[in-house]
Amino acid sequence: EADIYQTPRYLVIGTGKKITLECSQTMGHDKMYWYQQDPGMELHLIHYSYGVNSTEKGDLSSESTVSRIRTEHFPLTLESARPSHTSQYLCASSGDTQYFGPGTRLTVL
Amino acid sequence: KNQVEQSPQSLIILEGKNCTLQCNYTVSPFSNLRWYKQDTGRGPVSLTIMTFSENTKSNGRYTATLDADTKQSSLHITASQLSDSASYICVVSDRGSTLGRLYFGRGTQLTVWP
Numbered sequence: 001e002a003d004i005y006q007t008p009r010y011l012v013i014g015t016g017k018k019i020t021l022e023c024s025q026t027m028g029h030d031k032m033y034w035y036q037q038d039p040g041m042e043l044h045l046i047h048y049s050y051g052v053n054s055t056e057k058g059d060l061s062s063e064s065t066v067s068r069i070r071t072e073h074f075p076l077t078l079e080s081a082r083p084s085h086t087s088q089y090l091c092a093s094s095g096d097t098q099y100f101g102p103g104t105r106l107t108v109l
Numbered sequence: 110k111n112q113v114e115q116s117p118q119s120l121i122i123l124e125g126k127n128c129t130l131q132c133n134y135t136v137s138p139f140s141n142l143r144w145y146k147q148d149t150g151r152g153p154v155s156l157t158i159m160t161f162s163e164n165t166k167s168n169g170r171y172t173a174t175l176d177a178d179t180k181q182s183s184l185h186i187t188a189s190q191l192s193d194s195a196s197y198i199c200v201v202s203d204r205g206s207t208l209g210r211l212y213f214g215r216g217t218q219l220t221v222w223p
Contacts, residue, residue: 042214043153045211091152098200098211100152
């Protein structure tokens, strides 16, 4: 099992709140990713990072932001959550293959 | 347009039976193809990864095939178990960028009944 962790696993929050989804990996991978996945749909890349201080936007436009201050840590932040942000957010890192975290199920009321 | 199409969208089989899931892709240039298993509410877990030169790869009861000429792959599950109930996702990587861009299929939702 891959050593990549996400917290919280589930989050229900009101509109307008600021939230941070945590992602950590202990494999020393330089490349890390954030995906958004709606039920029954494919994963969409929203952010990625090649290493410390490197962040890029992915294919799907997202109002979230990310930071990469440490190799093992890649948090995602929403400054003002909206119901349209309700989704599952998956973090991943890659060496020879891509390993996924368990995901955070976000519900914005 | 680079795409990954999976079929069927959903499948129900009885425990102990075999099944085959299909993946067709148009991704070019091709680097590798991966099959992932995603349990409900969890992140995907890698089952197999195949490069251009590999035709088949097994992982226990899972056997993946790849035909790079026709751009088709299949995942065969033998002697299915209740724990095989999950979404199976086909992911194709290109060689067009340093990132090794990944293209995801929508998955096949497999349900195994006792």
